[in-house]
Amino acid sequence: MSRPIQSVEFTFNGEKFFAIPGQSIAAALFQANQHILRKTRMEGEERSIFCGIGICWDCVVTVNGIINQRSCLIEVQDGMVVKS
Amino acid sequence: MIAIIGAGPAGLAAAATAAQRGESVILIDSASQLGGQYWRHLPSNWSDDRSLHYNFDKAQKYFDLILNYPNITRYSNAHVWQAEKIDDKFHLYLIKDGIEEKIVAEKVILATGAYDRSLPFPGWTYPGVMTPGAAQGMLKSHGVLVGKKIVIAGTGPFLLPVAAGLAECGAEIVGLFEANSPLRWTLNLHGLLLNPGKILEAIYYFKKLRKFGIRIQYGKVVEEATRTSVIVDGKVISCDVVAVGWGFVPDLSLAGILGAKLKVDRDGTVLVRVDSNQETSIPGLFAAGESTGIGGSTLALIEGEIAAGAKKTFARWRAQVFAQGLQRVYPVSAKWQNNIQGQTIICRCEEVTQEEIRASIDELGAENGRTAKLFTRAGMGLCQGRVCSRNVSEIVASHTRRKVADSELIAGAGRPMAGPISLGELGDGLGKKF
Amino acid sequence: MKNPDAIVIGAGIVGASCALALTNAGLKVLVLDRGPVAGGTTGAGEGNILVSDKDPGPELVLALRSRDLWFEMQADVGDTFELEAKGGVVVARKDDTLLKEFATKQRGAGVVADEVDAQGLHELEPHLTREINSGIHYPQDAQCQPMLAAAQILRAVRARGGEVVTGASVTSILTSAGRITGVISSRGKYSVPVVVNATGTWAGEIAQLAGSHLPIAPRKGFILVSAPAPHLIHHKVYDSDYVANVASGNADLQTSTVVEGTRSGTILIGASRQIIGFDGSMNIDILRRLAAQATSLFPILRDIQLLRAYRGFRPYAPDHLPVVGEDSIVAGLWHSAGHEGAGIGLAPGSAHLIAQQITGKTPFMDPTPFSPRRFQEGAA
Numbered sequence: 072m073s074r075p076i077q078s079v080e081f082t083f084n085g086e087k088f089f090a091i092p093g094q095s096i097a098a099a100l101f102q103a104n105q106h107i108l109r110k111t112r113m114e115g116e117e118r119s120i121f122c123g124i125g126i127c128w129d130c131v132v133t134v135n136g137i138i139n140q141r142s143c144l145i146e147v148q149d150g151m152v153v154k155s
Numbered sequence: 156m157i158a159i160i161g162a163g164p165a166g167l168a169a170a171a172t173a174a175q176r177g178e179s180v181i182l183i184d185s186a187s188q189l190g191g192q193y194w195r196h197l198p199s200n201w202s203d204d205r206s207l208h209y210n211f212d213k214a215q216k217y218f219d220l221i222l223n224y225p226n227i228t229r230y231s232n233a234h235v236w237q238a239e240k241i242d243d244k245f246h247l248y249l250i251k252d253g254i255e256e257k258i259v260a261e262k263v264i265l266a267t268g269a270y271d272r273s274l275p276f277p278g279w280t281y282p283g284v285m286t287p288g289a290a291q292g293m294l295k296s297h298g299v300l301v302g303k304k305i306v307i308a309g310t311g312p313f314l315l316p317v318a319a320g321l322a323e324c325g326a327e328i329v330g331l332f333e334a335n336s337p338l339r340w341t342l343n344l345h346g347l348l349l350n351p352g353k354i355l356e357a358i359y360y361f362k363k364l365r366k367f368g369i370r371i372q373y374g375k376v377v378e379e380a381t382r383t384s385v386i387v388d389g390k391v392i393s394c395d396v397v398a399v400g401w402g403f404v405p406d407l408s409l410a411g412i413l414g415a416k417l418k419v420d421r422d423g424t425v426l427v428r429v430d431s432n433q434e435t436s437i438p439g440l441f442a443a444g445e446s447t448g449i450g451g452s453t454l455a456l457i458e459g460e461i462a463a464g465a466k467k468t469f470a471r472w473r474a475q476v477f478a479q480g481l482q483r484v485y486p487v488s489a490k491w492q493n494n495i496q497g498q499t500i501i502c503r504c505e506e507v508t509q510e511e512i513r514a515s516i517d518e519l520g521a522e523n524g525r526t527a528k529l530f531t532r533a534g535m536g537l538c539q540g541r542v543c544s545r546n547v548s549e550i551v552a553s554h555t556r557r558k559v560a561d562s563e564l565i566a567g568a569g570r571p572m573a574g575p576i577s578l579g580e581l582g583d584g585l586g587k588k589f
Numbered sequence: 590m591k592n593p594d595a596i597v598i599g600a601g602i603v604g605a606s607c608a609l610a611l612t613n614a615g616l617k618v619l620v621l622d623r624g625p626v627a628g629g630t631t632g633a634g635e636g637n638i639l640v641s642d643k644d645p646g647p648e649l650v651l652a653l654r655s656r657d658l659w660f661e662m663q664a665d666v667g668d669t670f671e672l673e674a675k676g677g678v679v680v681a682r683k684d685d686t687l688l689k690e691f692a693t694k695q696r697g698a699g700v701v702a703d704e705v706d707a708q709g710l711h712e713l714e715p716h717l718t719r720e721i722n723s724g725i726h727y728p729q730d731a732q733c734q735p736m737l738a739a740a741q742i743l744r745a746v747r748a749r750g751g752e753v754v755t756g757a758s759v760t761s762i763l764t765s766a767g768r769i770t771g772v773i774s775s776r777g778k779y780s781v782p783v784v785v786n787a788t789g790t791w792a793g794e795i796a797q798l799a800g801s802h803l804p805i806a807p808r809k810g811f812i813l814v815s816a817p818a819p820h821l822i823h824h825k826v827y828d829s830d831y832v833a834n835v836a837s838g839n840a841d842l843q844t845s846t847v848v849e850g851t852r853s854g855t856i857l858i859g860a861s862r863q864i865i866g867f868d869g870s871m872n873i874d875i876l877r878r879l880a881a882q883a884t885s886l887f888p889i890l891r892d893i894q895l896l897r898a899y900r901g902f903r904p905y906a907p908d909h910l911p912v913v914g915e916d917s918i919v920a921g922l923w924h925s926a927g928h929e930g931a932g933i934g935l936a937p938g939s940a941h942l943i944a945q946q947i948t949g950k951t952p953f954m955d956p957t958p959f960s961p962r963r964f965q966e967g968a969a
Binding site: 112136137138139 | 816817818819854892893894
């Protein structure tokens with residue numbers, strides 16, 4: 072598979088990550104081997120993607136201060152600040 | 156004006172057919188790319204490689220048609236959250252780029268597709284456990300392999316292309332487990348005879364699997380997942396991803412909101428009722444694709460065309476025979492409950508366990524799924540029951556020694572909103588009217 | 590249960606509270622409901638236990654006692670329904686004169702109502718808009734999870750010898766010489782001298798079955814439920830329009846702003862009132878109005894998603910006071926209905942009033958203002 076050279080940069084819990092333009096936040100994190108996306112609000116259990124298509128809402132993260140954003144759907148924009 | 160919601164095979168076929176007939180079409184989809192789930196692909200500015208797809212030419216043909224017809228307006232990245240029928244028109248409320256807009260159309264075709272059906276099992280909430288759709292979506296749309304050593308399990312023909320695609324991109328498929336016996340294909344011979352193309356498709360995938368040395372093991376299920384392995388038939392298999400799926404479930408939120416009559420299929424799947432023209436019980440509201448019966452892209456394309464006015468009765472019939480036959484080949488037994496424990500989470504969003512659901516029955520007197528859900532919050536989280544609703548109903552039914560009533564299944568498929576809207580977007584009101 | 594001492598019709602919060610009070614007083618109680626537990630208005634309630642929104646008068650006396658009884662119920666039944674003395678904050682959007690006057694009157698009746706300035710408000714609610722700088726803090730306001738409360742209370746009733754039968758439609762109420770003698774339901778026939786009508790919005794139907802009448806009608810309301818957003822809103826917060834609307838007889842749509850968090854992390858937003866019969870259909874314009882009002886109080890809510898919206902029908906009587914007491918046409922028929930949006934808060938107080946009167950004890954307050962007699966004088 073050929074890939075374009077440019078990439079976009081974002082942070083996840085303060086750490087820097089890169090994404091190919093068009094990739095979702097979850098995809099970019101998976102690419103960098105970051106599978107754990109959040110901890111559940113009641114039991115604090117780790118979660119990652121589950122359905123991958125925006126149905127299950129397990130992959131939610133906070134994007135630029137907005138909570139409950141589905142990381143499997145949202146395309147990375149340069150400078151995005153993503154948190155668990 | 157015709158509004159088509161969903162740009163997967165059914166929606167694309169409907170849009171192309173309608174546009175060909177000179178109609179004004181608005182094609183609405185929540186994704187940025189055309190294709191829905193079936194025809195997920197890498198962005199074109201990235202790669203034109205479509206080798207992961209079986210017969211992608213058809214998809215490309217539709218993409219080109221959509222982009223070239225001047226009477227099709229594309230509305231991508233648009234989430235429909237509400238809808239109403241007022242007099243003879245449909246008012247569709249959607250969010251695009253943080254602004255709420257309304258589209259008014261005389262005819263609406265719902266082509267919102269389906270999602271993987273999931274059954275709980277011990278450890279299914281650990282990172283690394285996902286649906287086959289998730290593994291495939293990551294690969295096809297984003298070029299990312301979800302793991303290096305992957306177990307694929309569940310039931311259904313969908314497991315094959317997922318395994319093949321992941322193997323093609325370098326994953327080691329350390330186990331491919333189909334719960335049902337292949338001998339069950341004798342129950343769909345007439346389906347195969349009417350649709351010989353399916354045999355070619357099967358051969359294509361079996362060849363791929365053989366190329367990568369992947370052997371399908373039949374009659375086995377994943378009993379439990381740990382953080383680093385799964386247990387199948389008592390044996391521990393080391394892996395970093397396990398993709399489990401049990402067929403598909405259509406998303407009927409919009410159909411329910413608009414008041415279309417729903418029905419329960421033989422296998423318990425809730426569907427929209429349509430007539431031979433793909434029209435629902437609401438005049439002017441049509442449905443095509445998975446929501447009228449799970450049948451893959453072949454059936455979806457035909458239904459999309461019919462919904463837009465084409466006559467393809469025989470083609471639809473023979474595709475339906477195959478699709479209904481698949482239910483006999485790949486049934487999902489209610490016995491999945493034998494595999495779960497008290498501590499197994501049933502509602503992932505609200506972290507509700509089987510124990511808590513049973514307690515709501517034993518201690519609090521819940522007698523049906525709806526009450527159990529109100530007491531435990533199962534189904535009340537972000538996904539609004541899309542993943543757990545049927546499973547909760549089945550647990551309550553077996554614990555109270557009853558069958559799940561059709562009315563309960565139908566109620567579980569409905570919800571007051573079809574998609575997310577923020578309180579700010581809602582309060583700000585309509586930004587644009589079409 | 591062959592011969593109960595009392596049958597309570599209605600397994601919502603009002604019926605459950607009555608059943609508990611009667612059971613604790615030594616009666617054998619049978620609870621019947623045509624649907625499931627909390628299947629009616631209780632299932633659509635927010636869980637409000639308020640003194641802040643009540644005018645001095647009998648309803649406030651009932652509310653104050655009832656609020657304390659909630660905590661007694663918690664001690665009795667167990668901490669199993671998320672009861673929290675979280676307190677209420679009422680804000681004045683513009684002129685706070687009326688609000689302050691109202692609070693002064695309430696203080697005279699035993700309500701704790703502390704005036705709060707801009708700084709105090711923002712200590713209580715950090716995300717409240719800075720455009721508001723005056724409010725009243727009511728520390729006595731509380732909240733619970735109403736469905737769990739009804740279910741847990743009924744569980745205690747069962748554990749103490751009572752019985753609960755759901756899916757039992759009452760088809761006949763038998764009387765003889767103007768007195769209750771029995772009940773026929775789809776799941777059993779019973780001989781009983783006392784029936785408590787706790788059917789809320791449908792109380793008029795039950796009254797009719799017994800040969801009496803009660804003018805209880807539905808007042809529709811919507812609630813928005815947000816996606817989980819914990820720790821944003823700490824009290825029940827509402828604007829002072831709420832009080833005027835509750836007391837209004839206006840049938841047209843009335844909305845006021847009510848916002849509160851829940852234990853589970855979601856935020857509930859209300860409130861709308863409409864007299865529109867039992868029309869349960871969705872109304873997008875009302876949802877918009879409620880959302881806009883809520884975000885005007887708490888701008889941070891703008892980015893929080895709406896998870897779902899649902900509606901319920903509050904039971905109300907023409908004079909907006911609950912109906913609690915013995916029917917004047919049919920002896921042995923007691924009503925606890927028409928609590929209009931305050932059913933949860935007033936449930937245990939109403940239950941005690943009824944139990945005290947049934948068992949011949951002195952009621953903790955003069956029950957006359959709530960008596961069904963006020964609608965039944967001069968009736969045949």
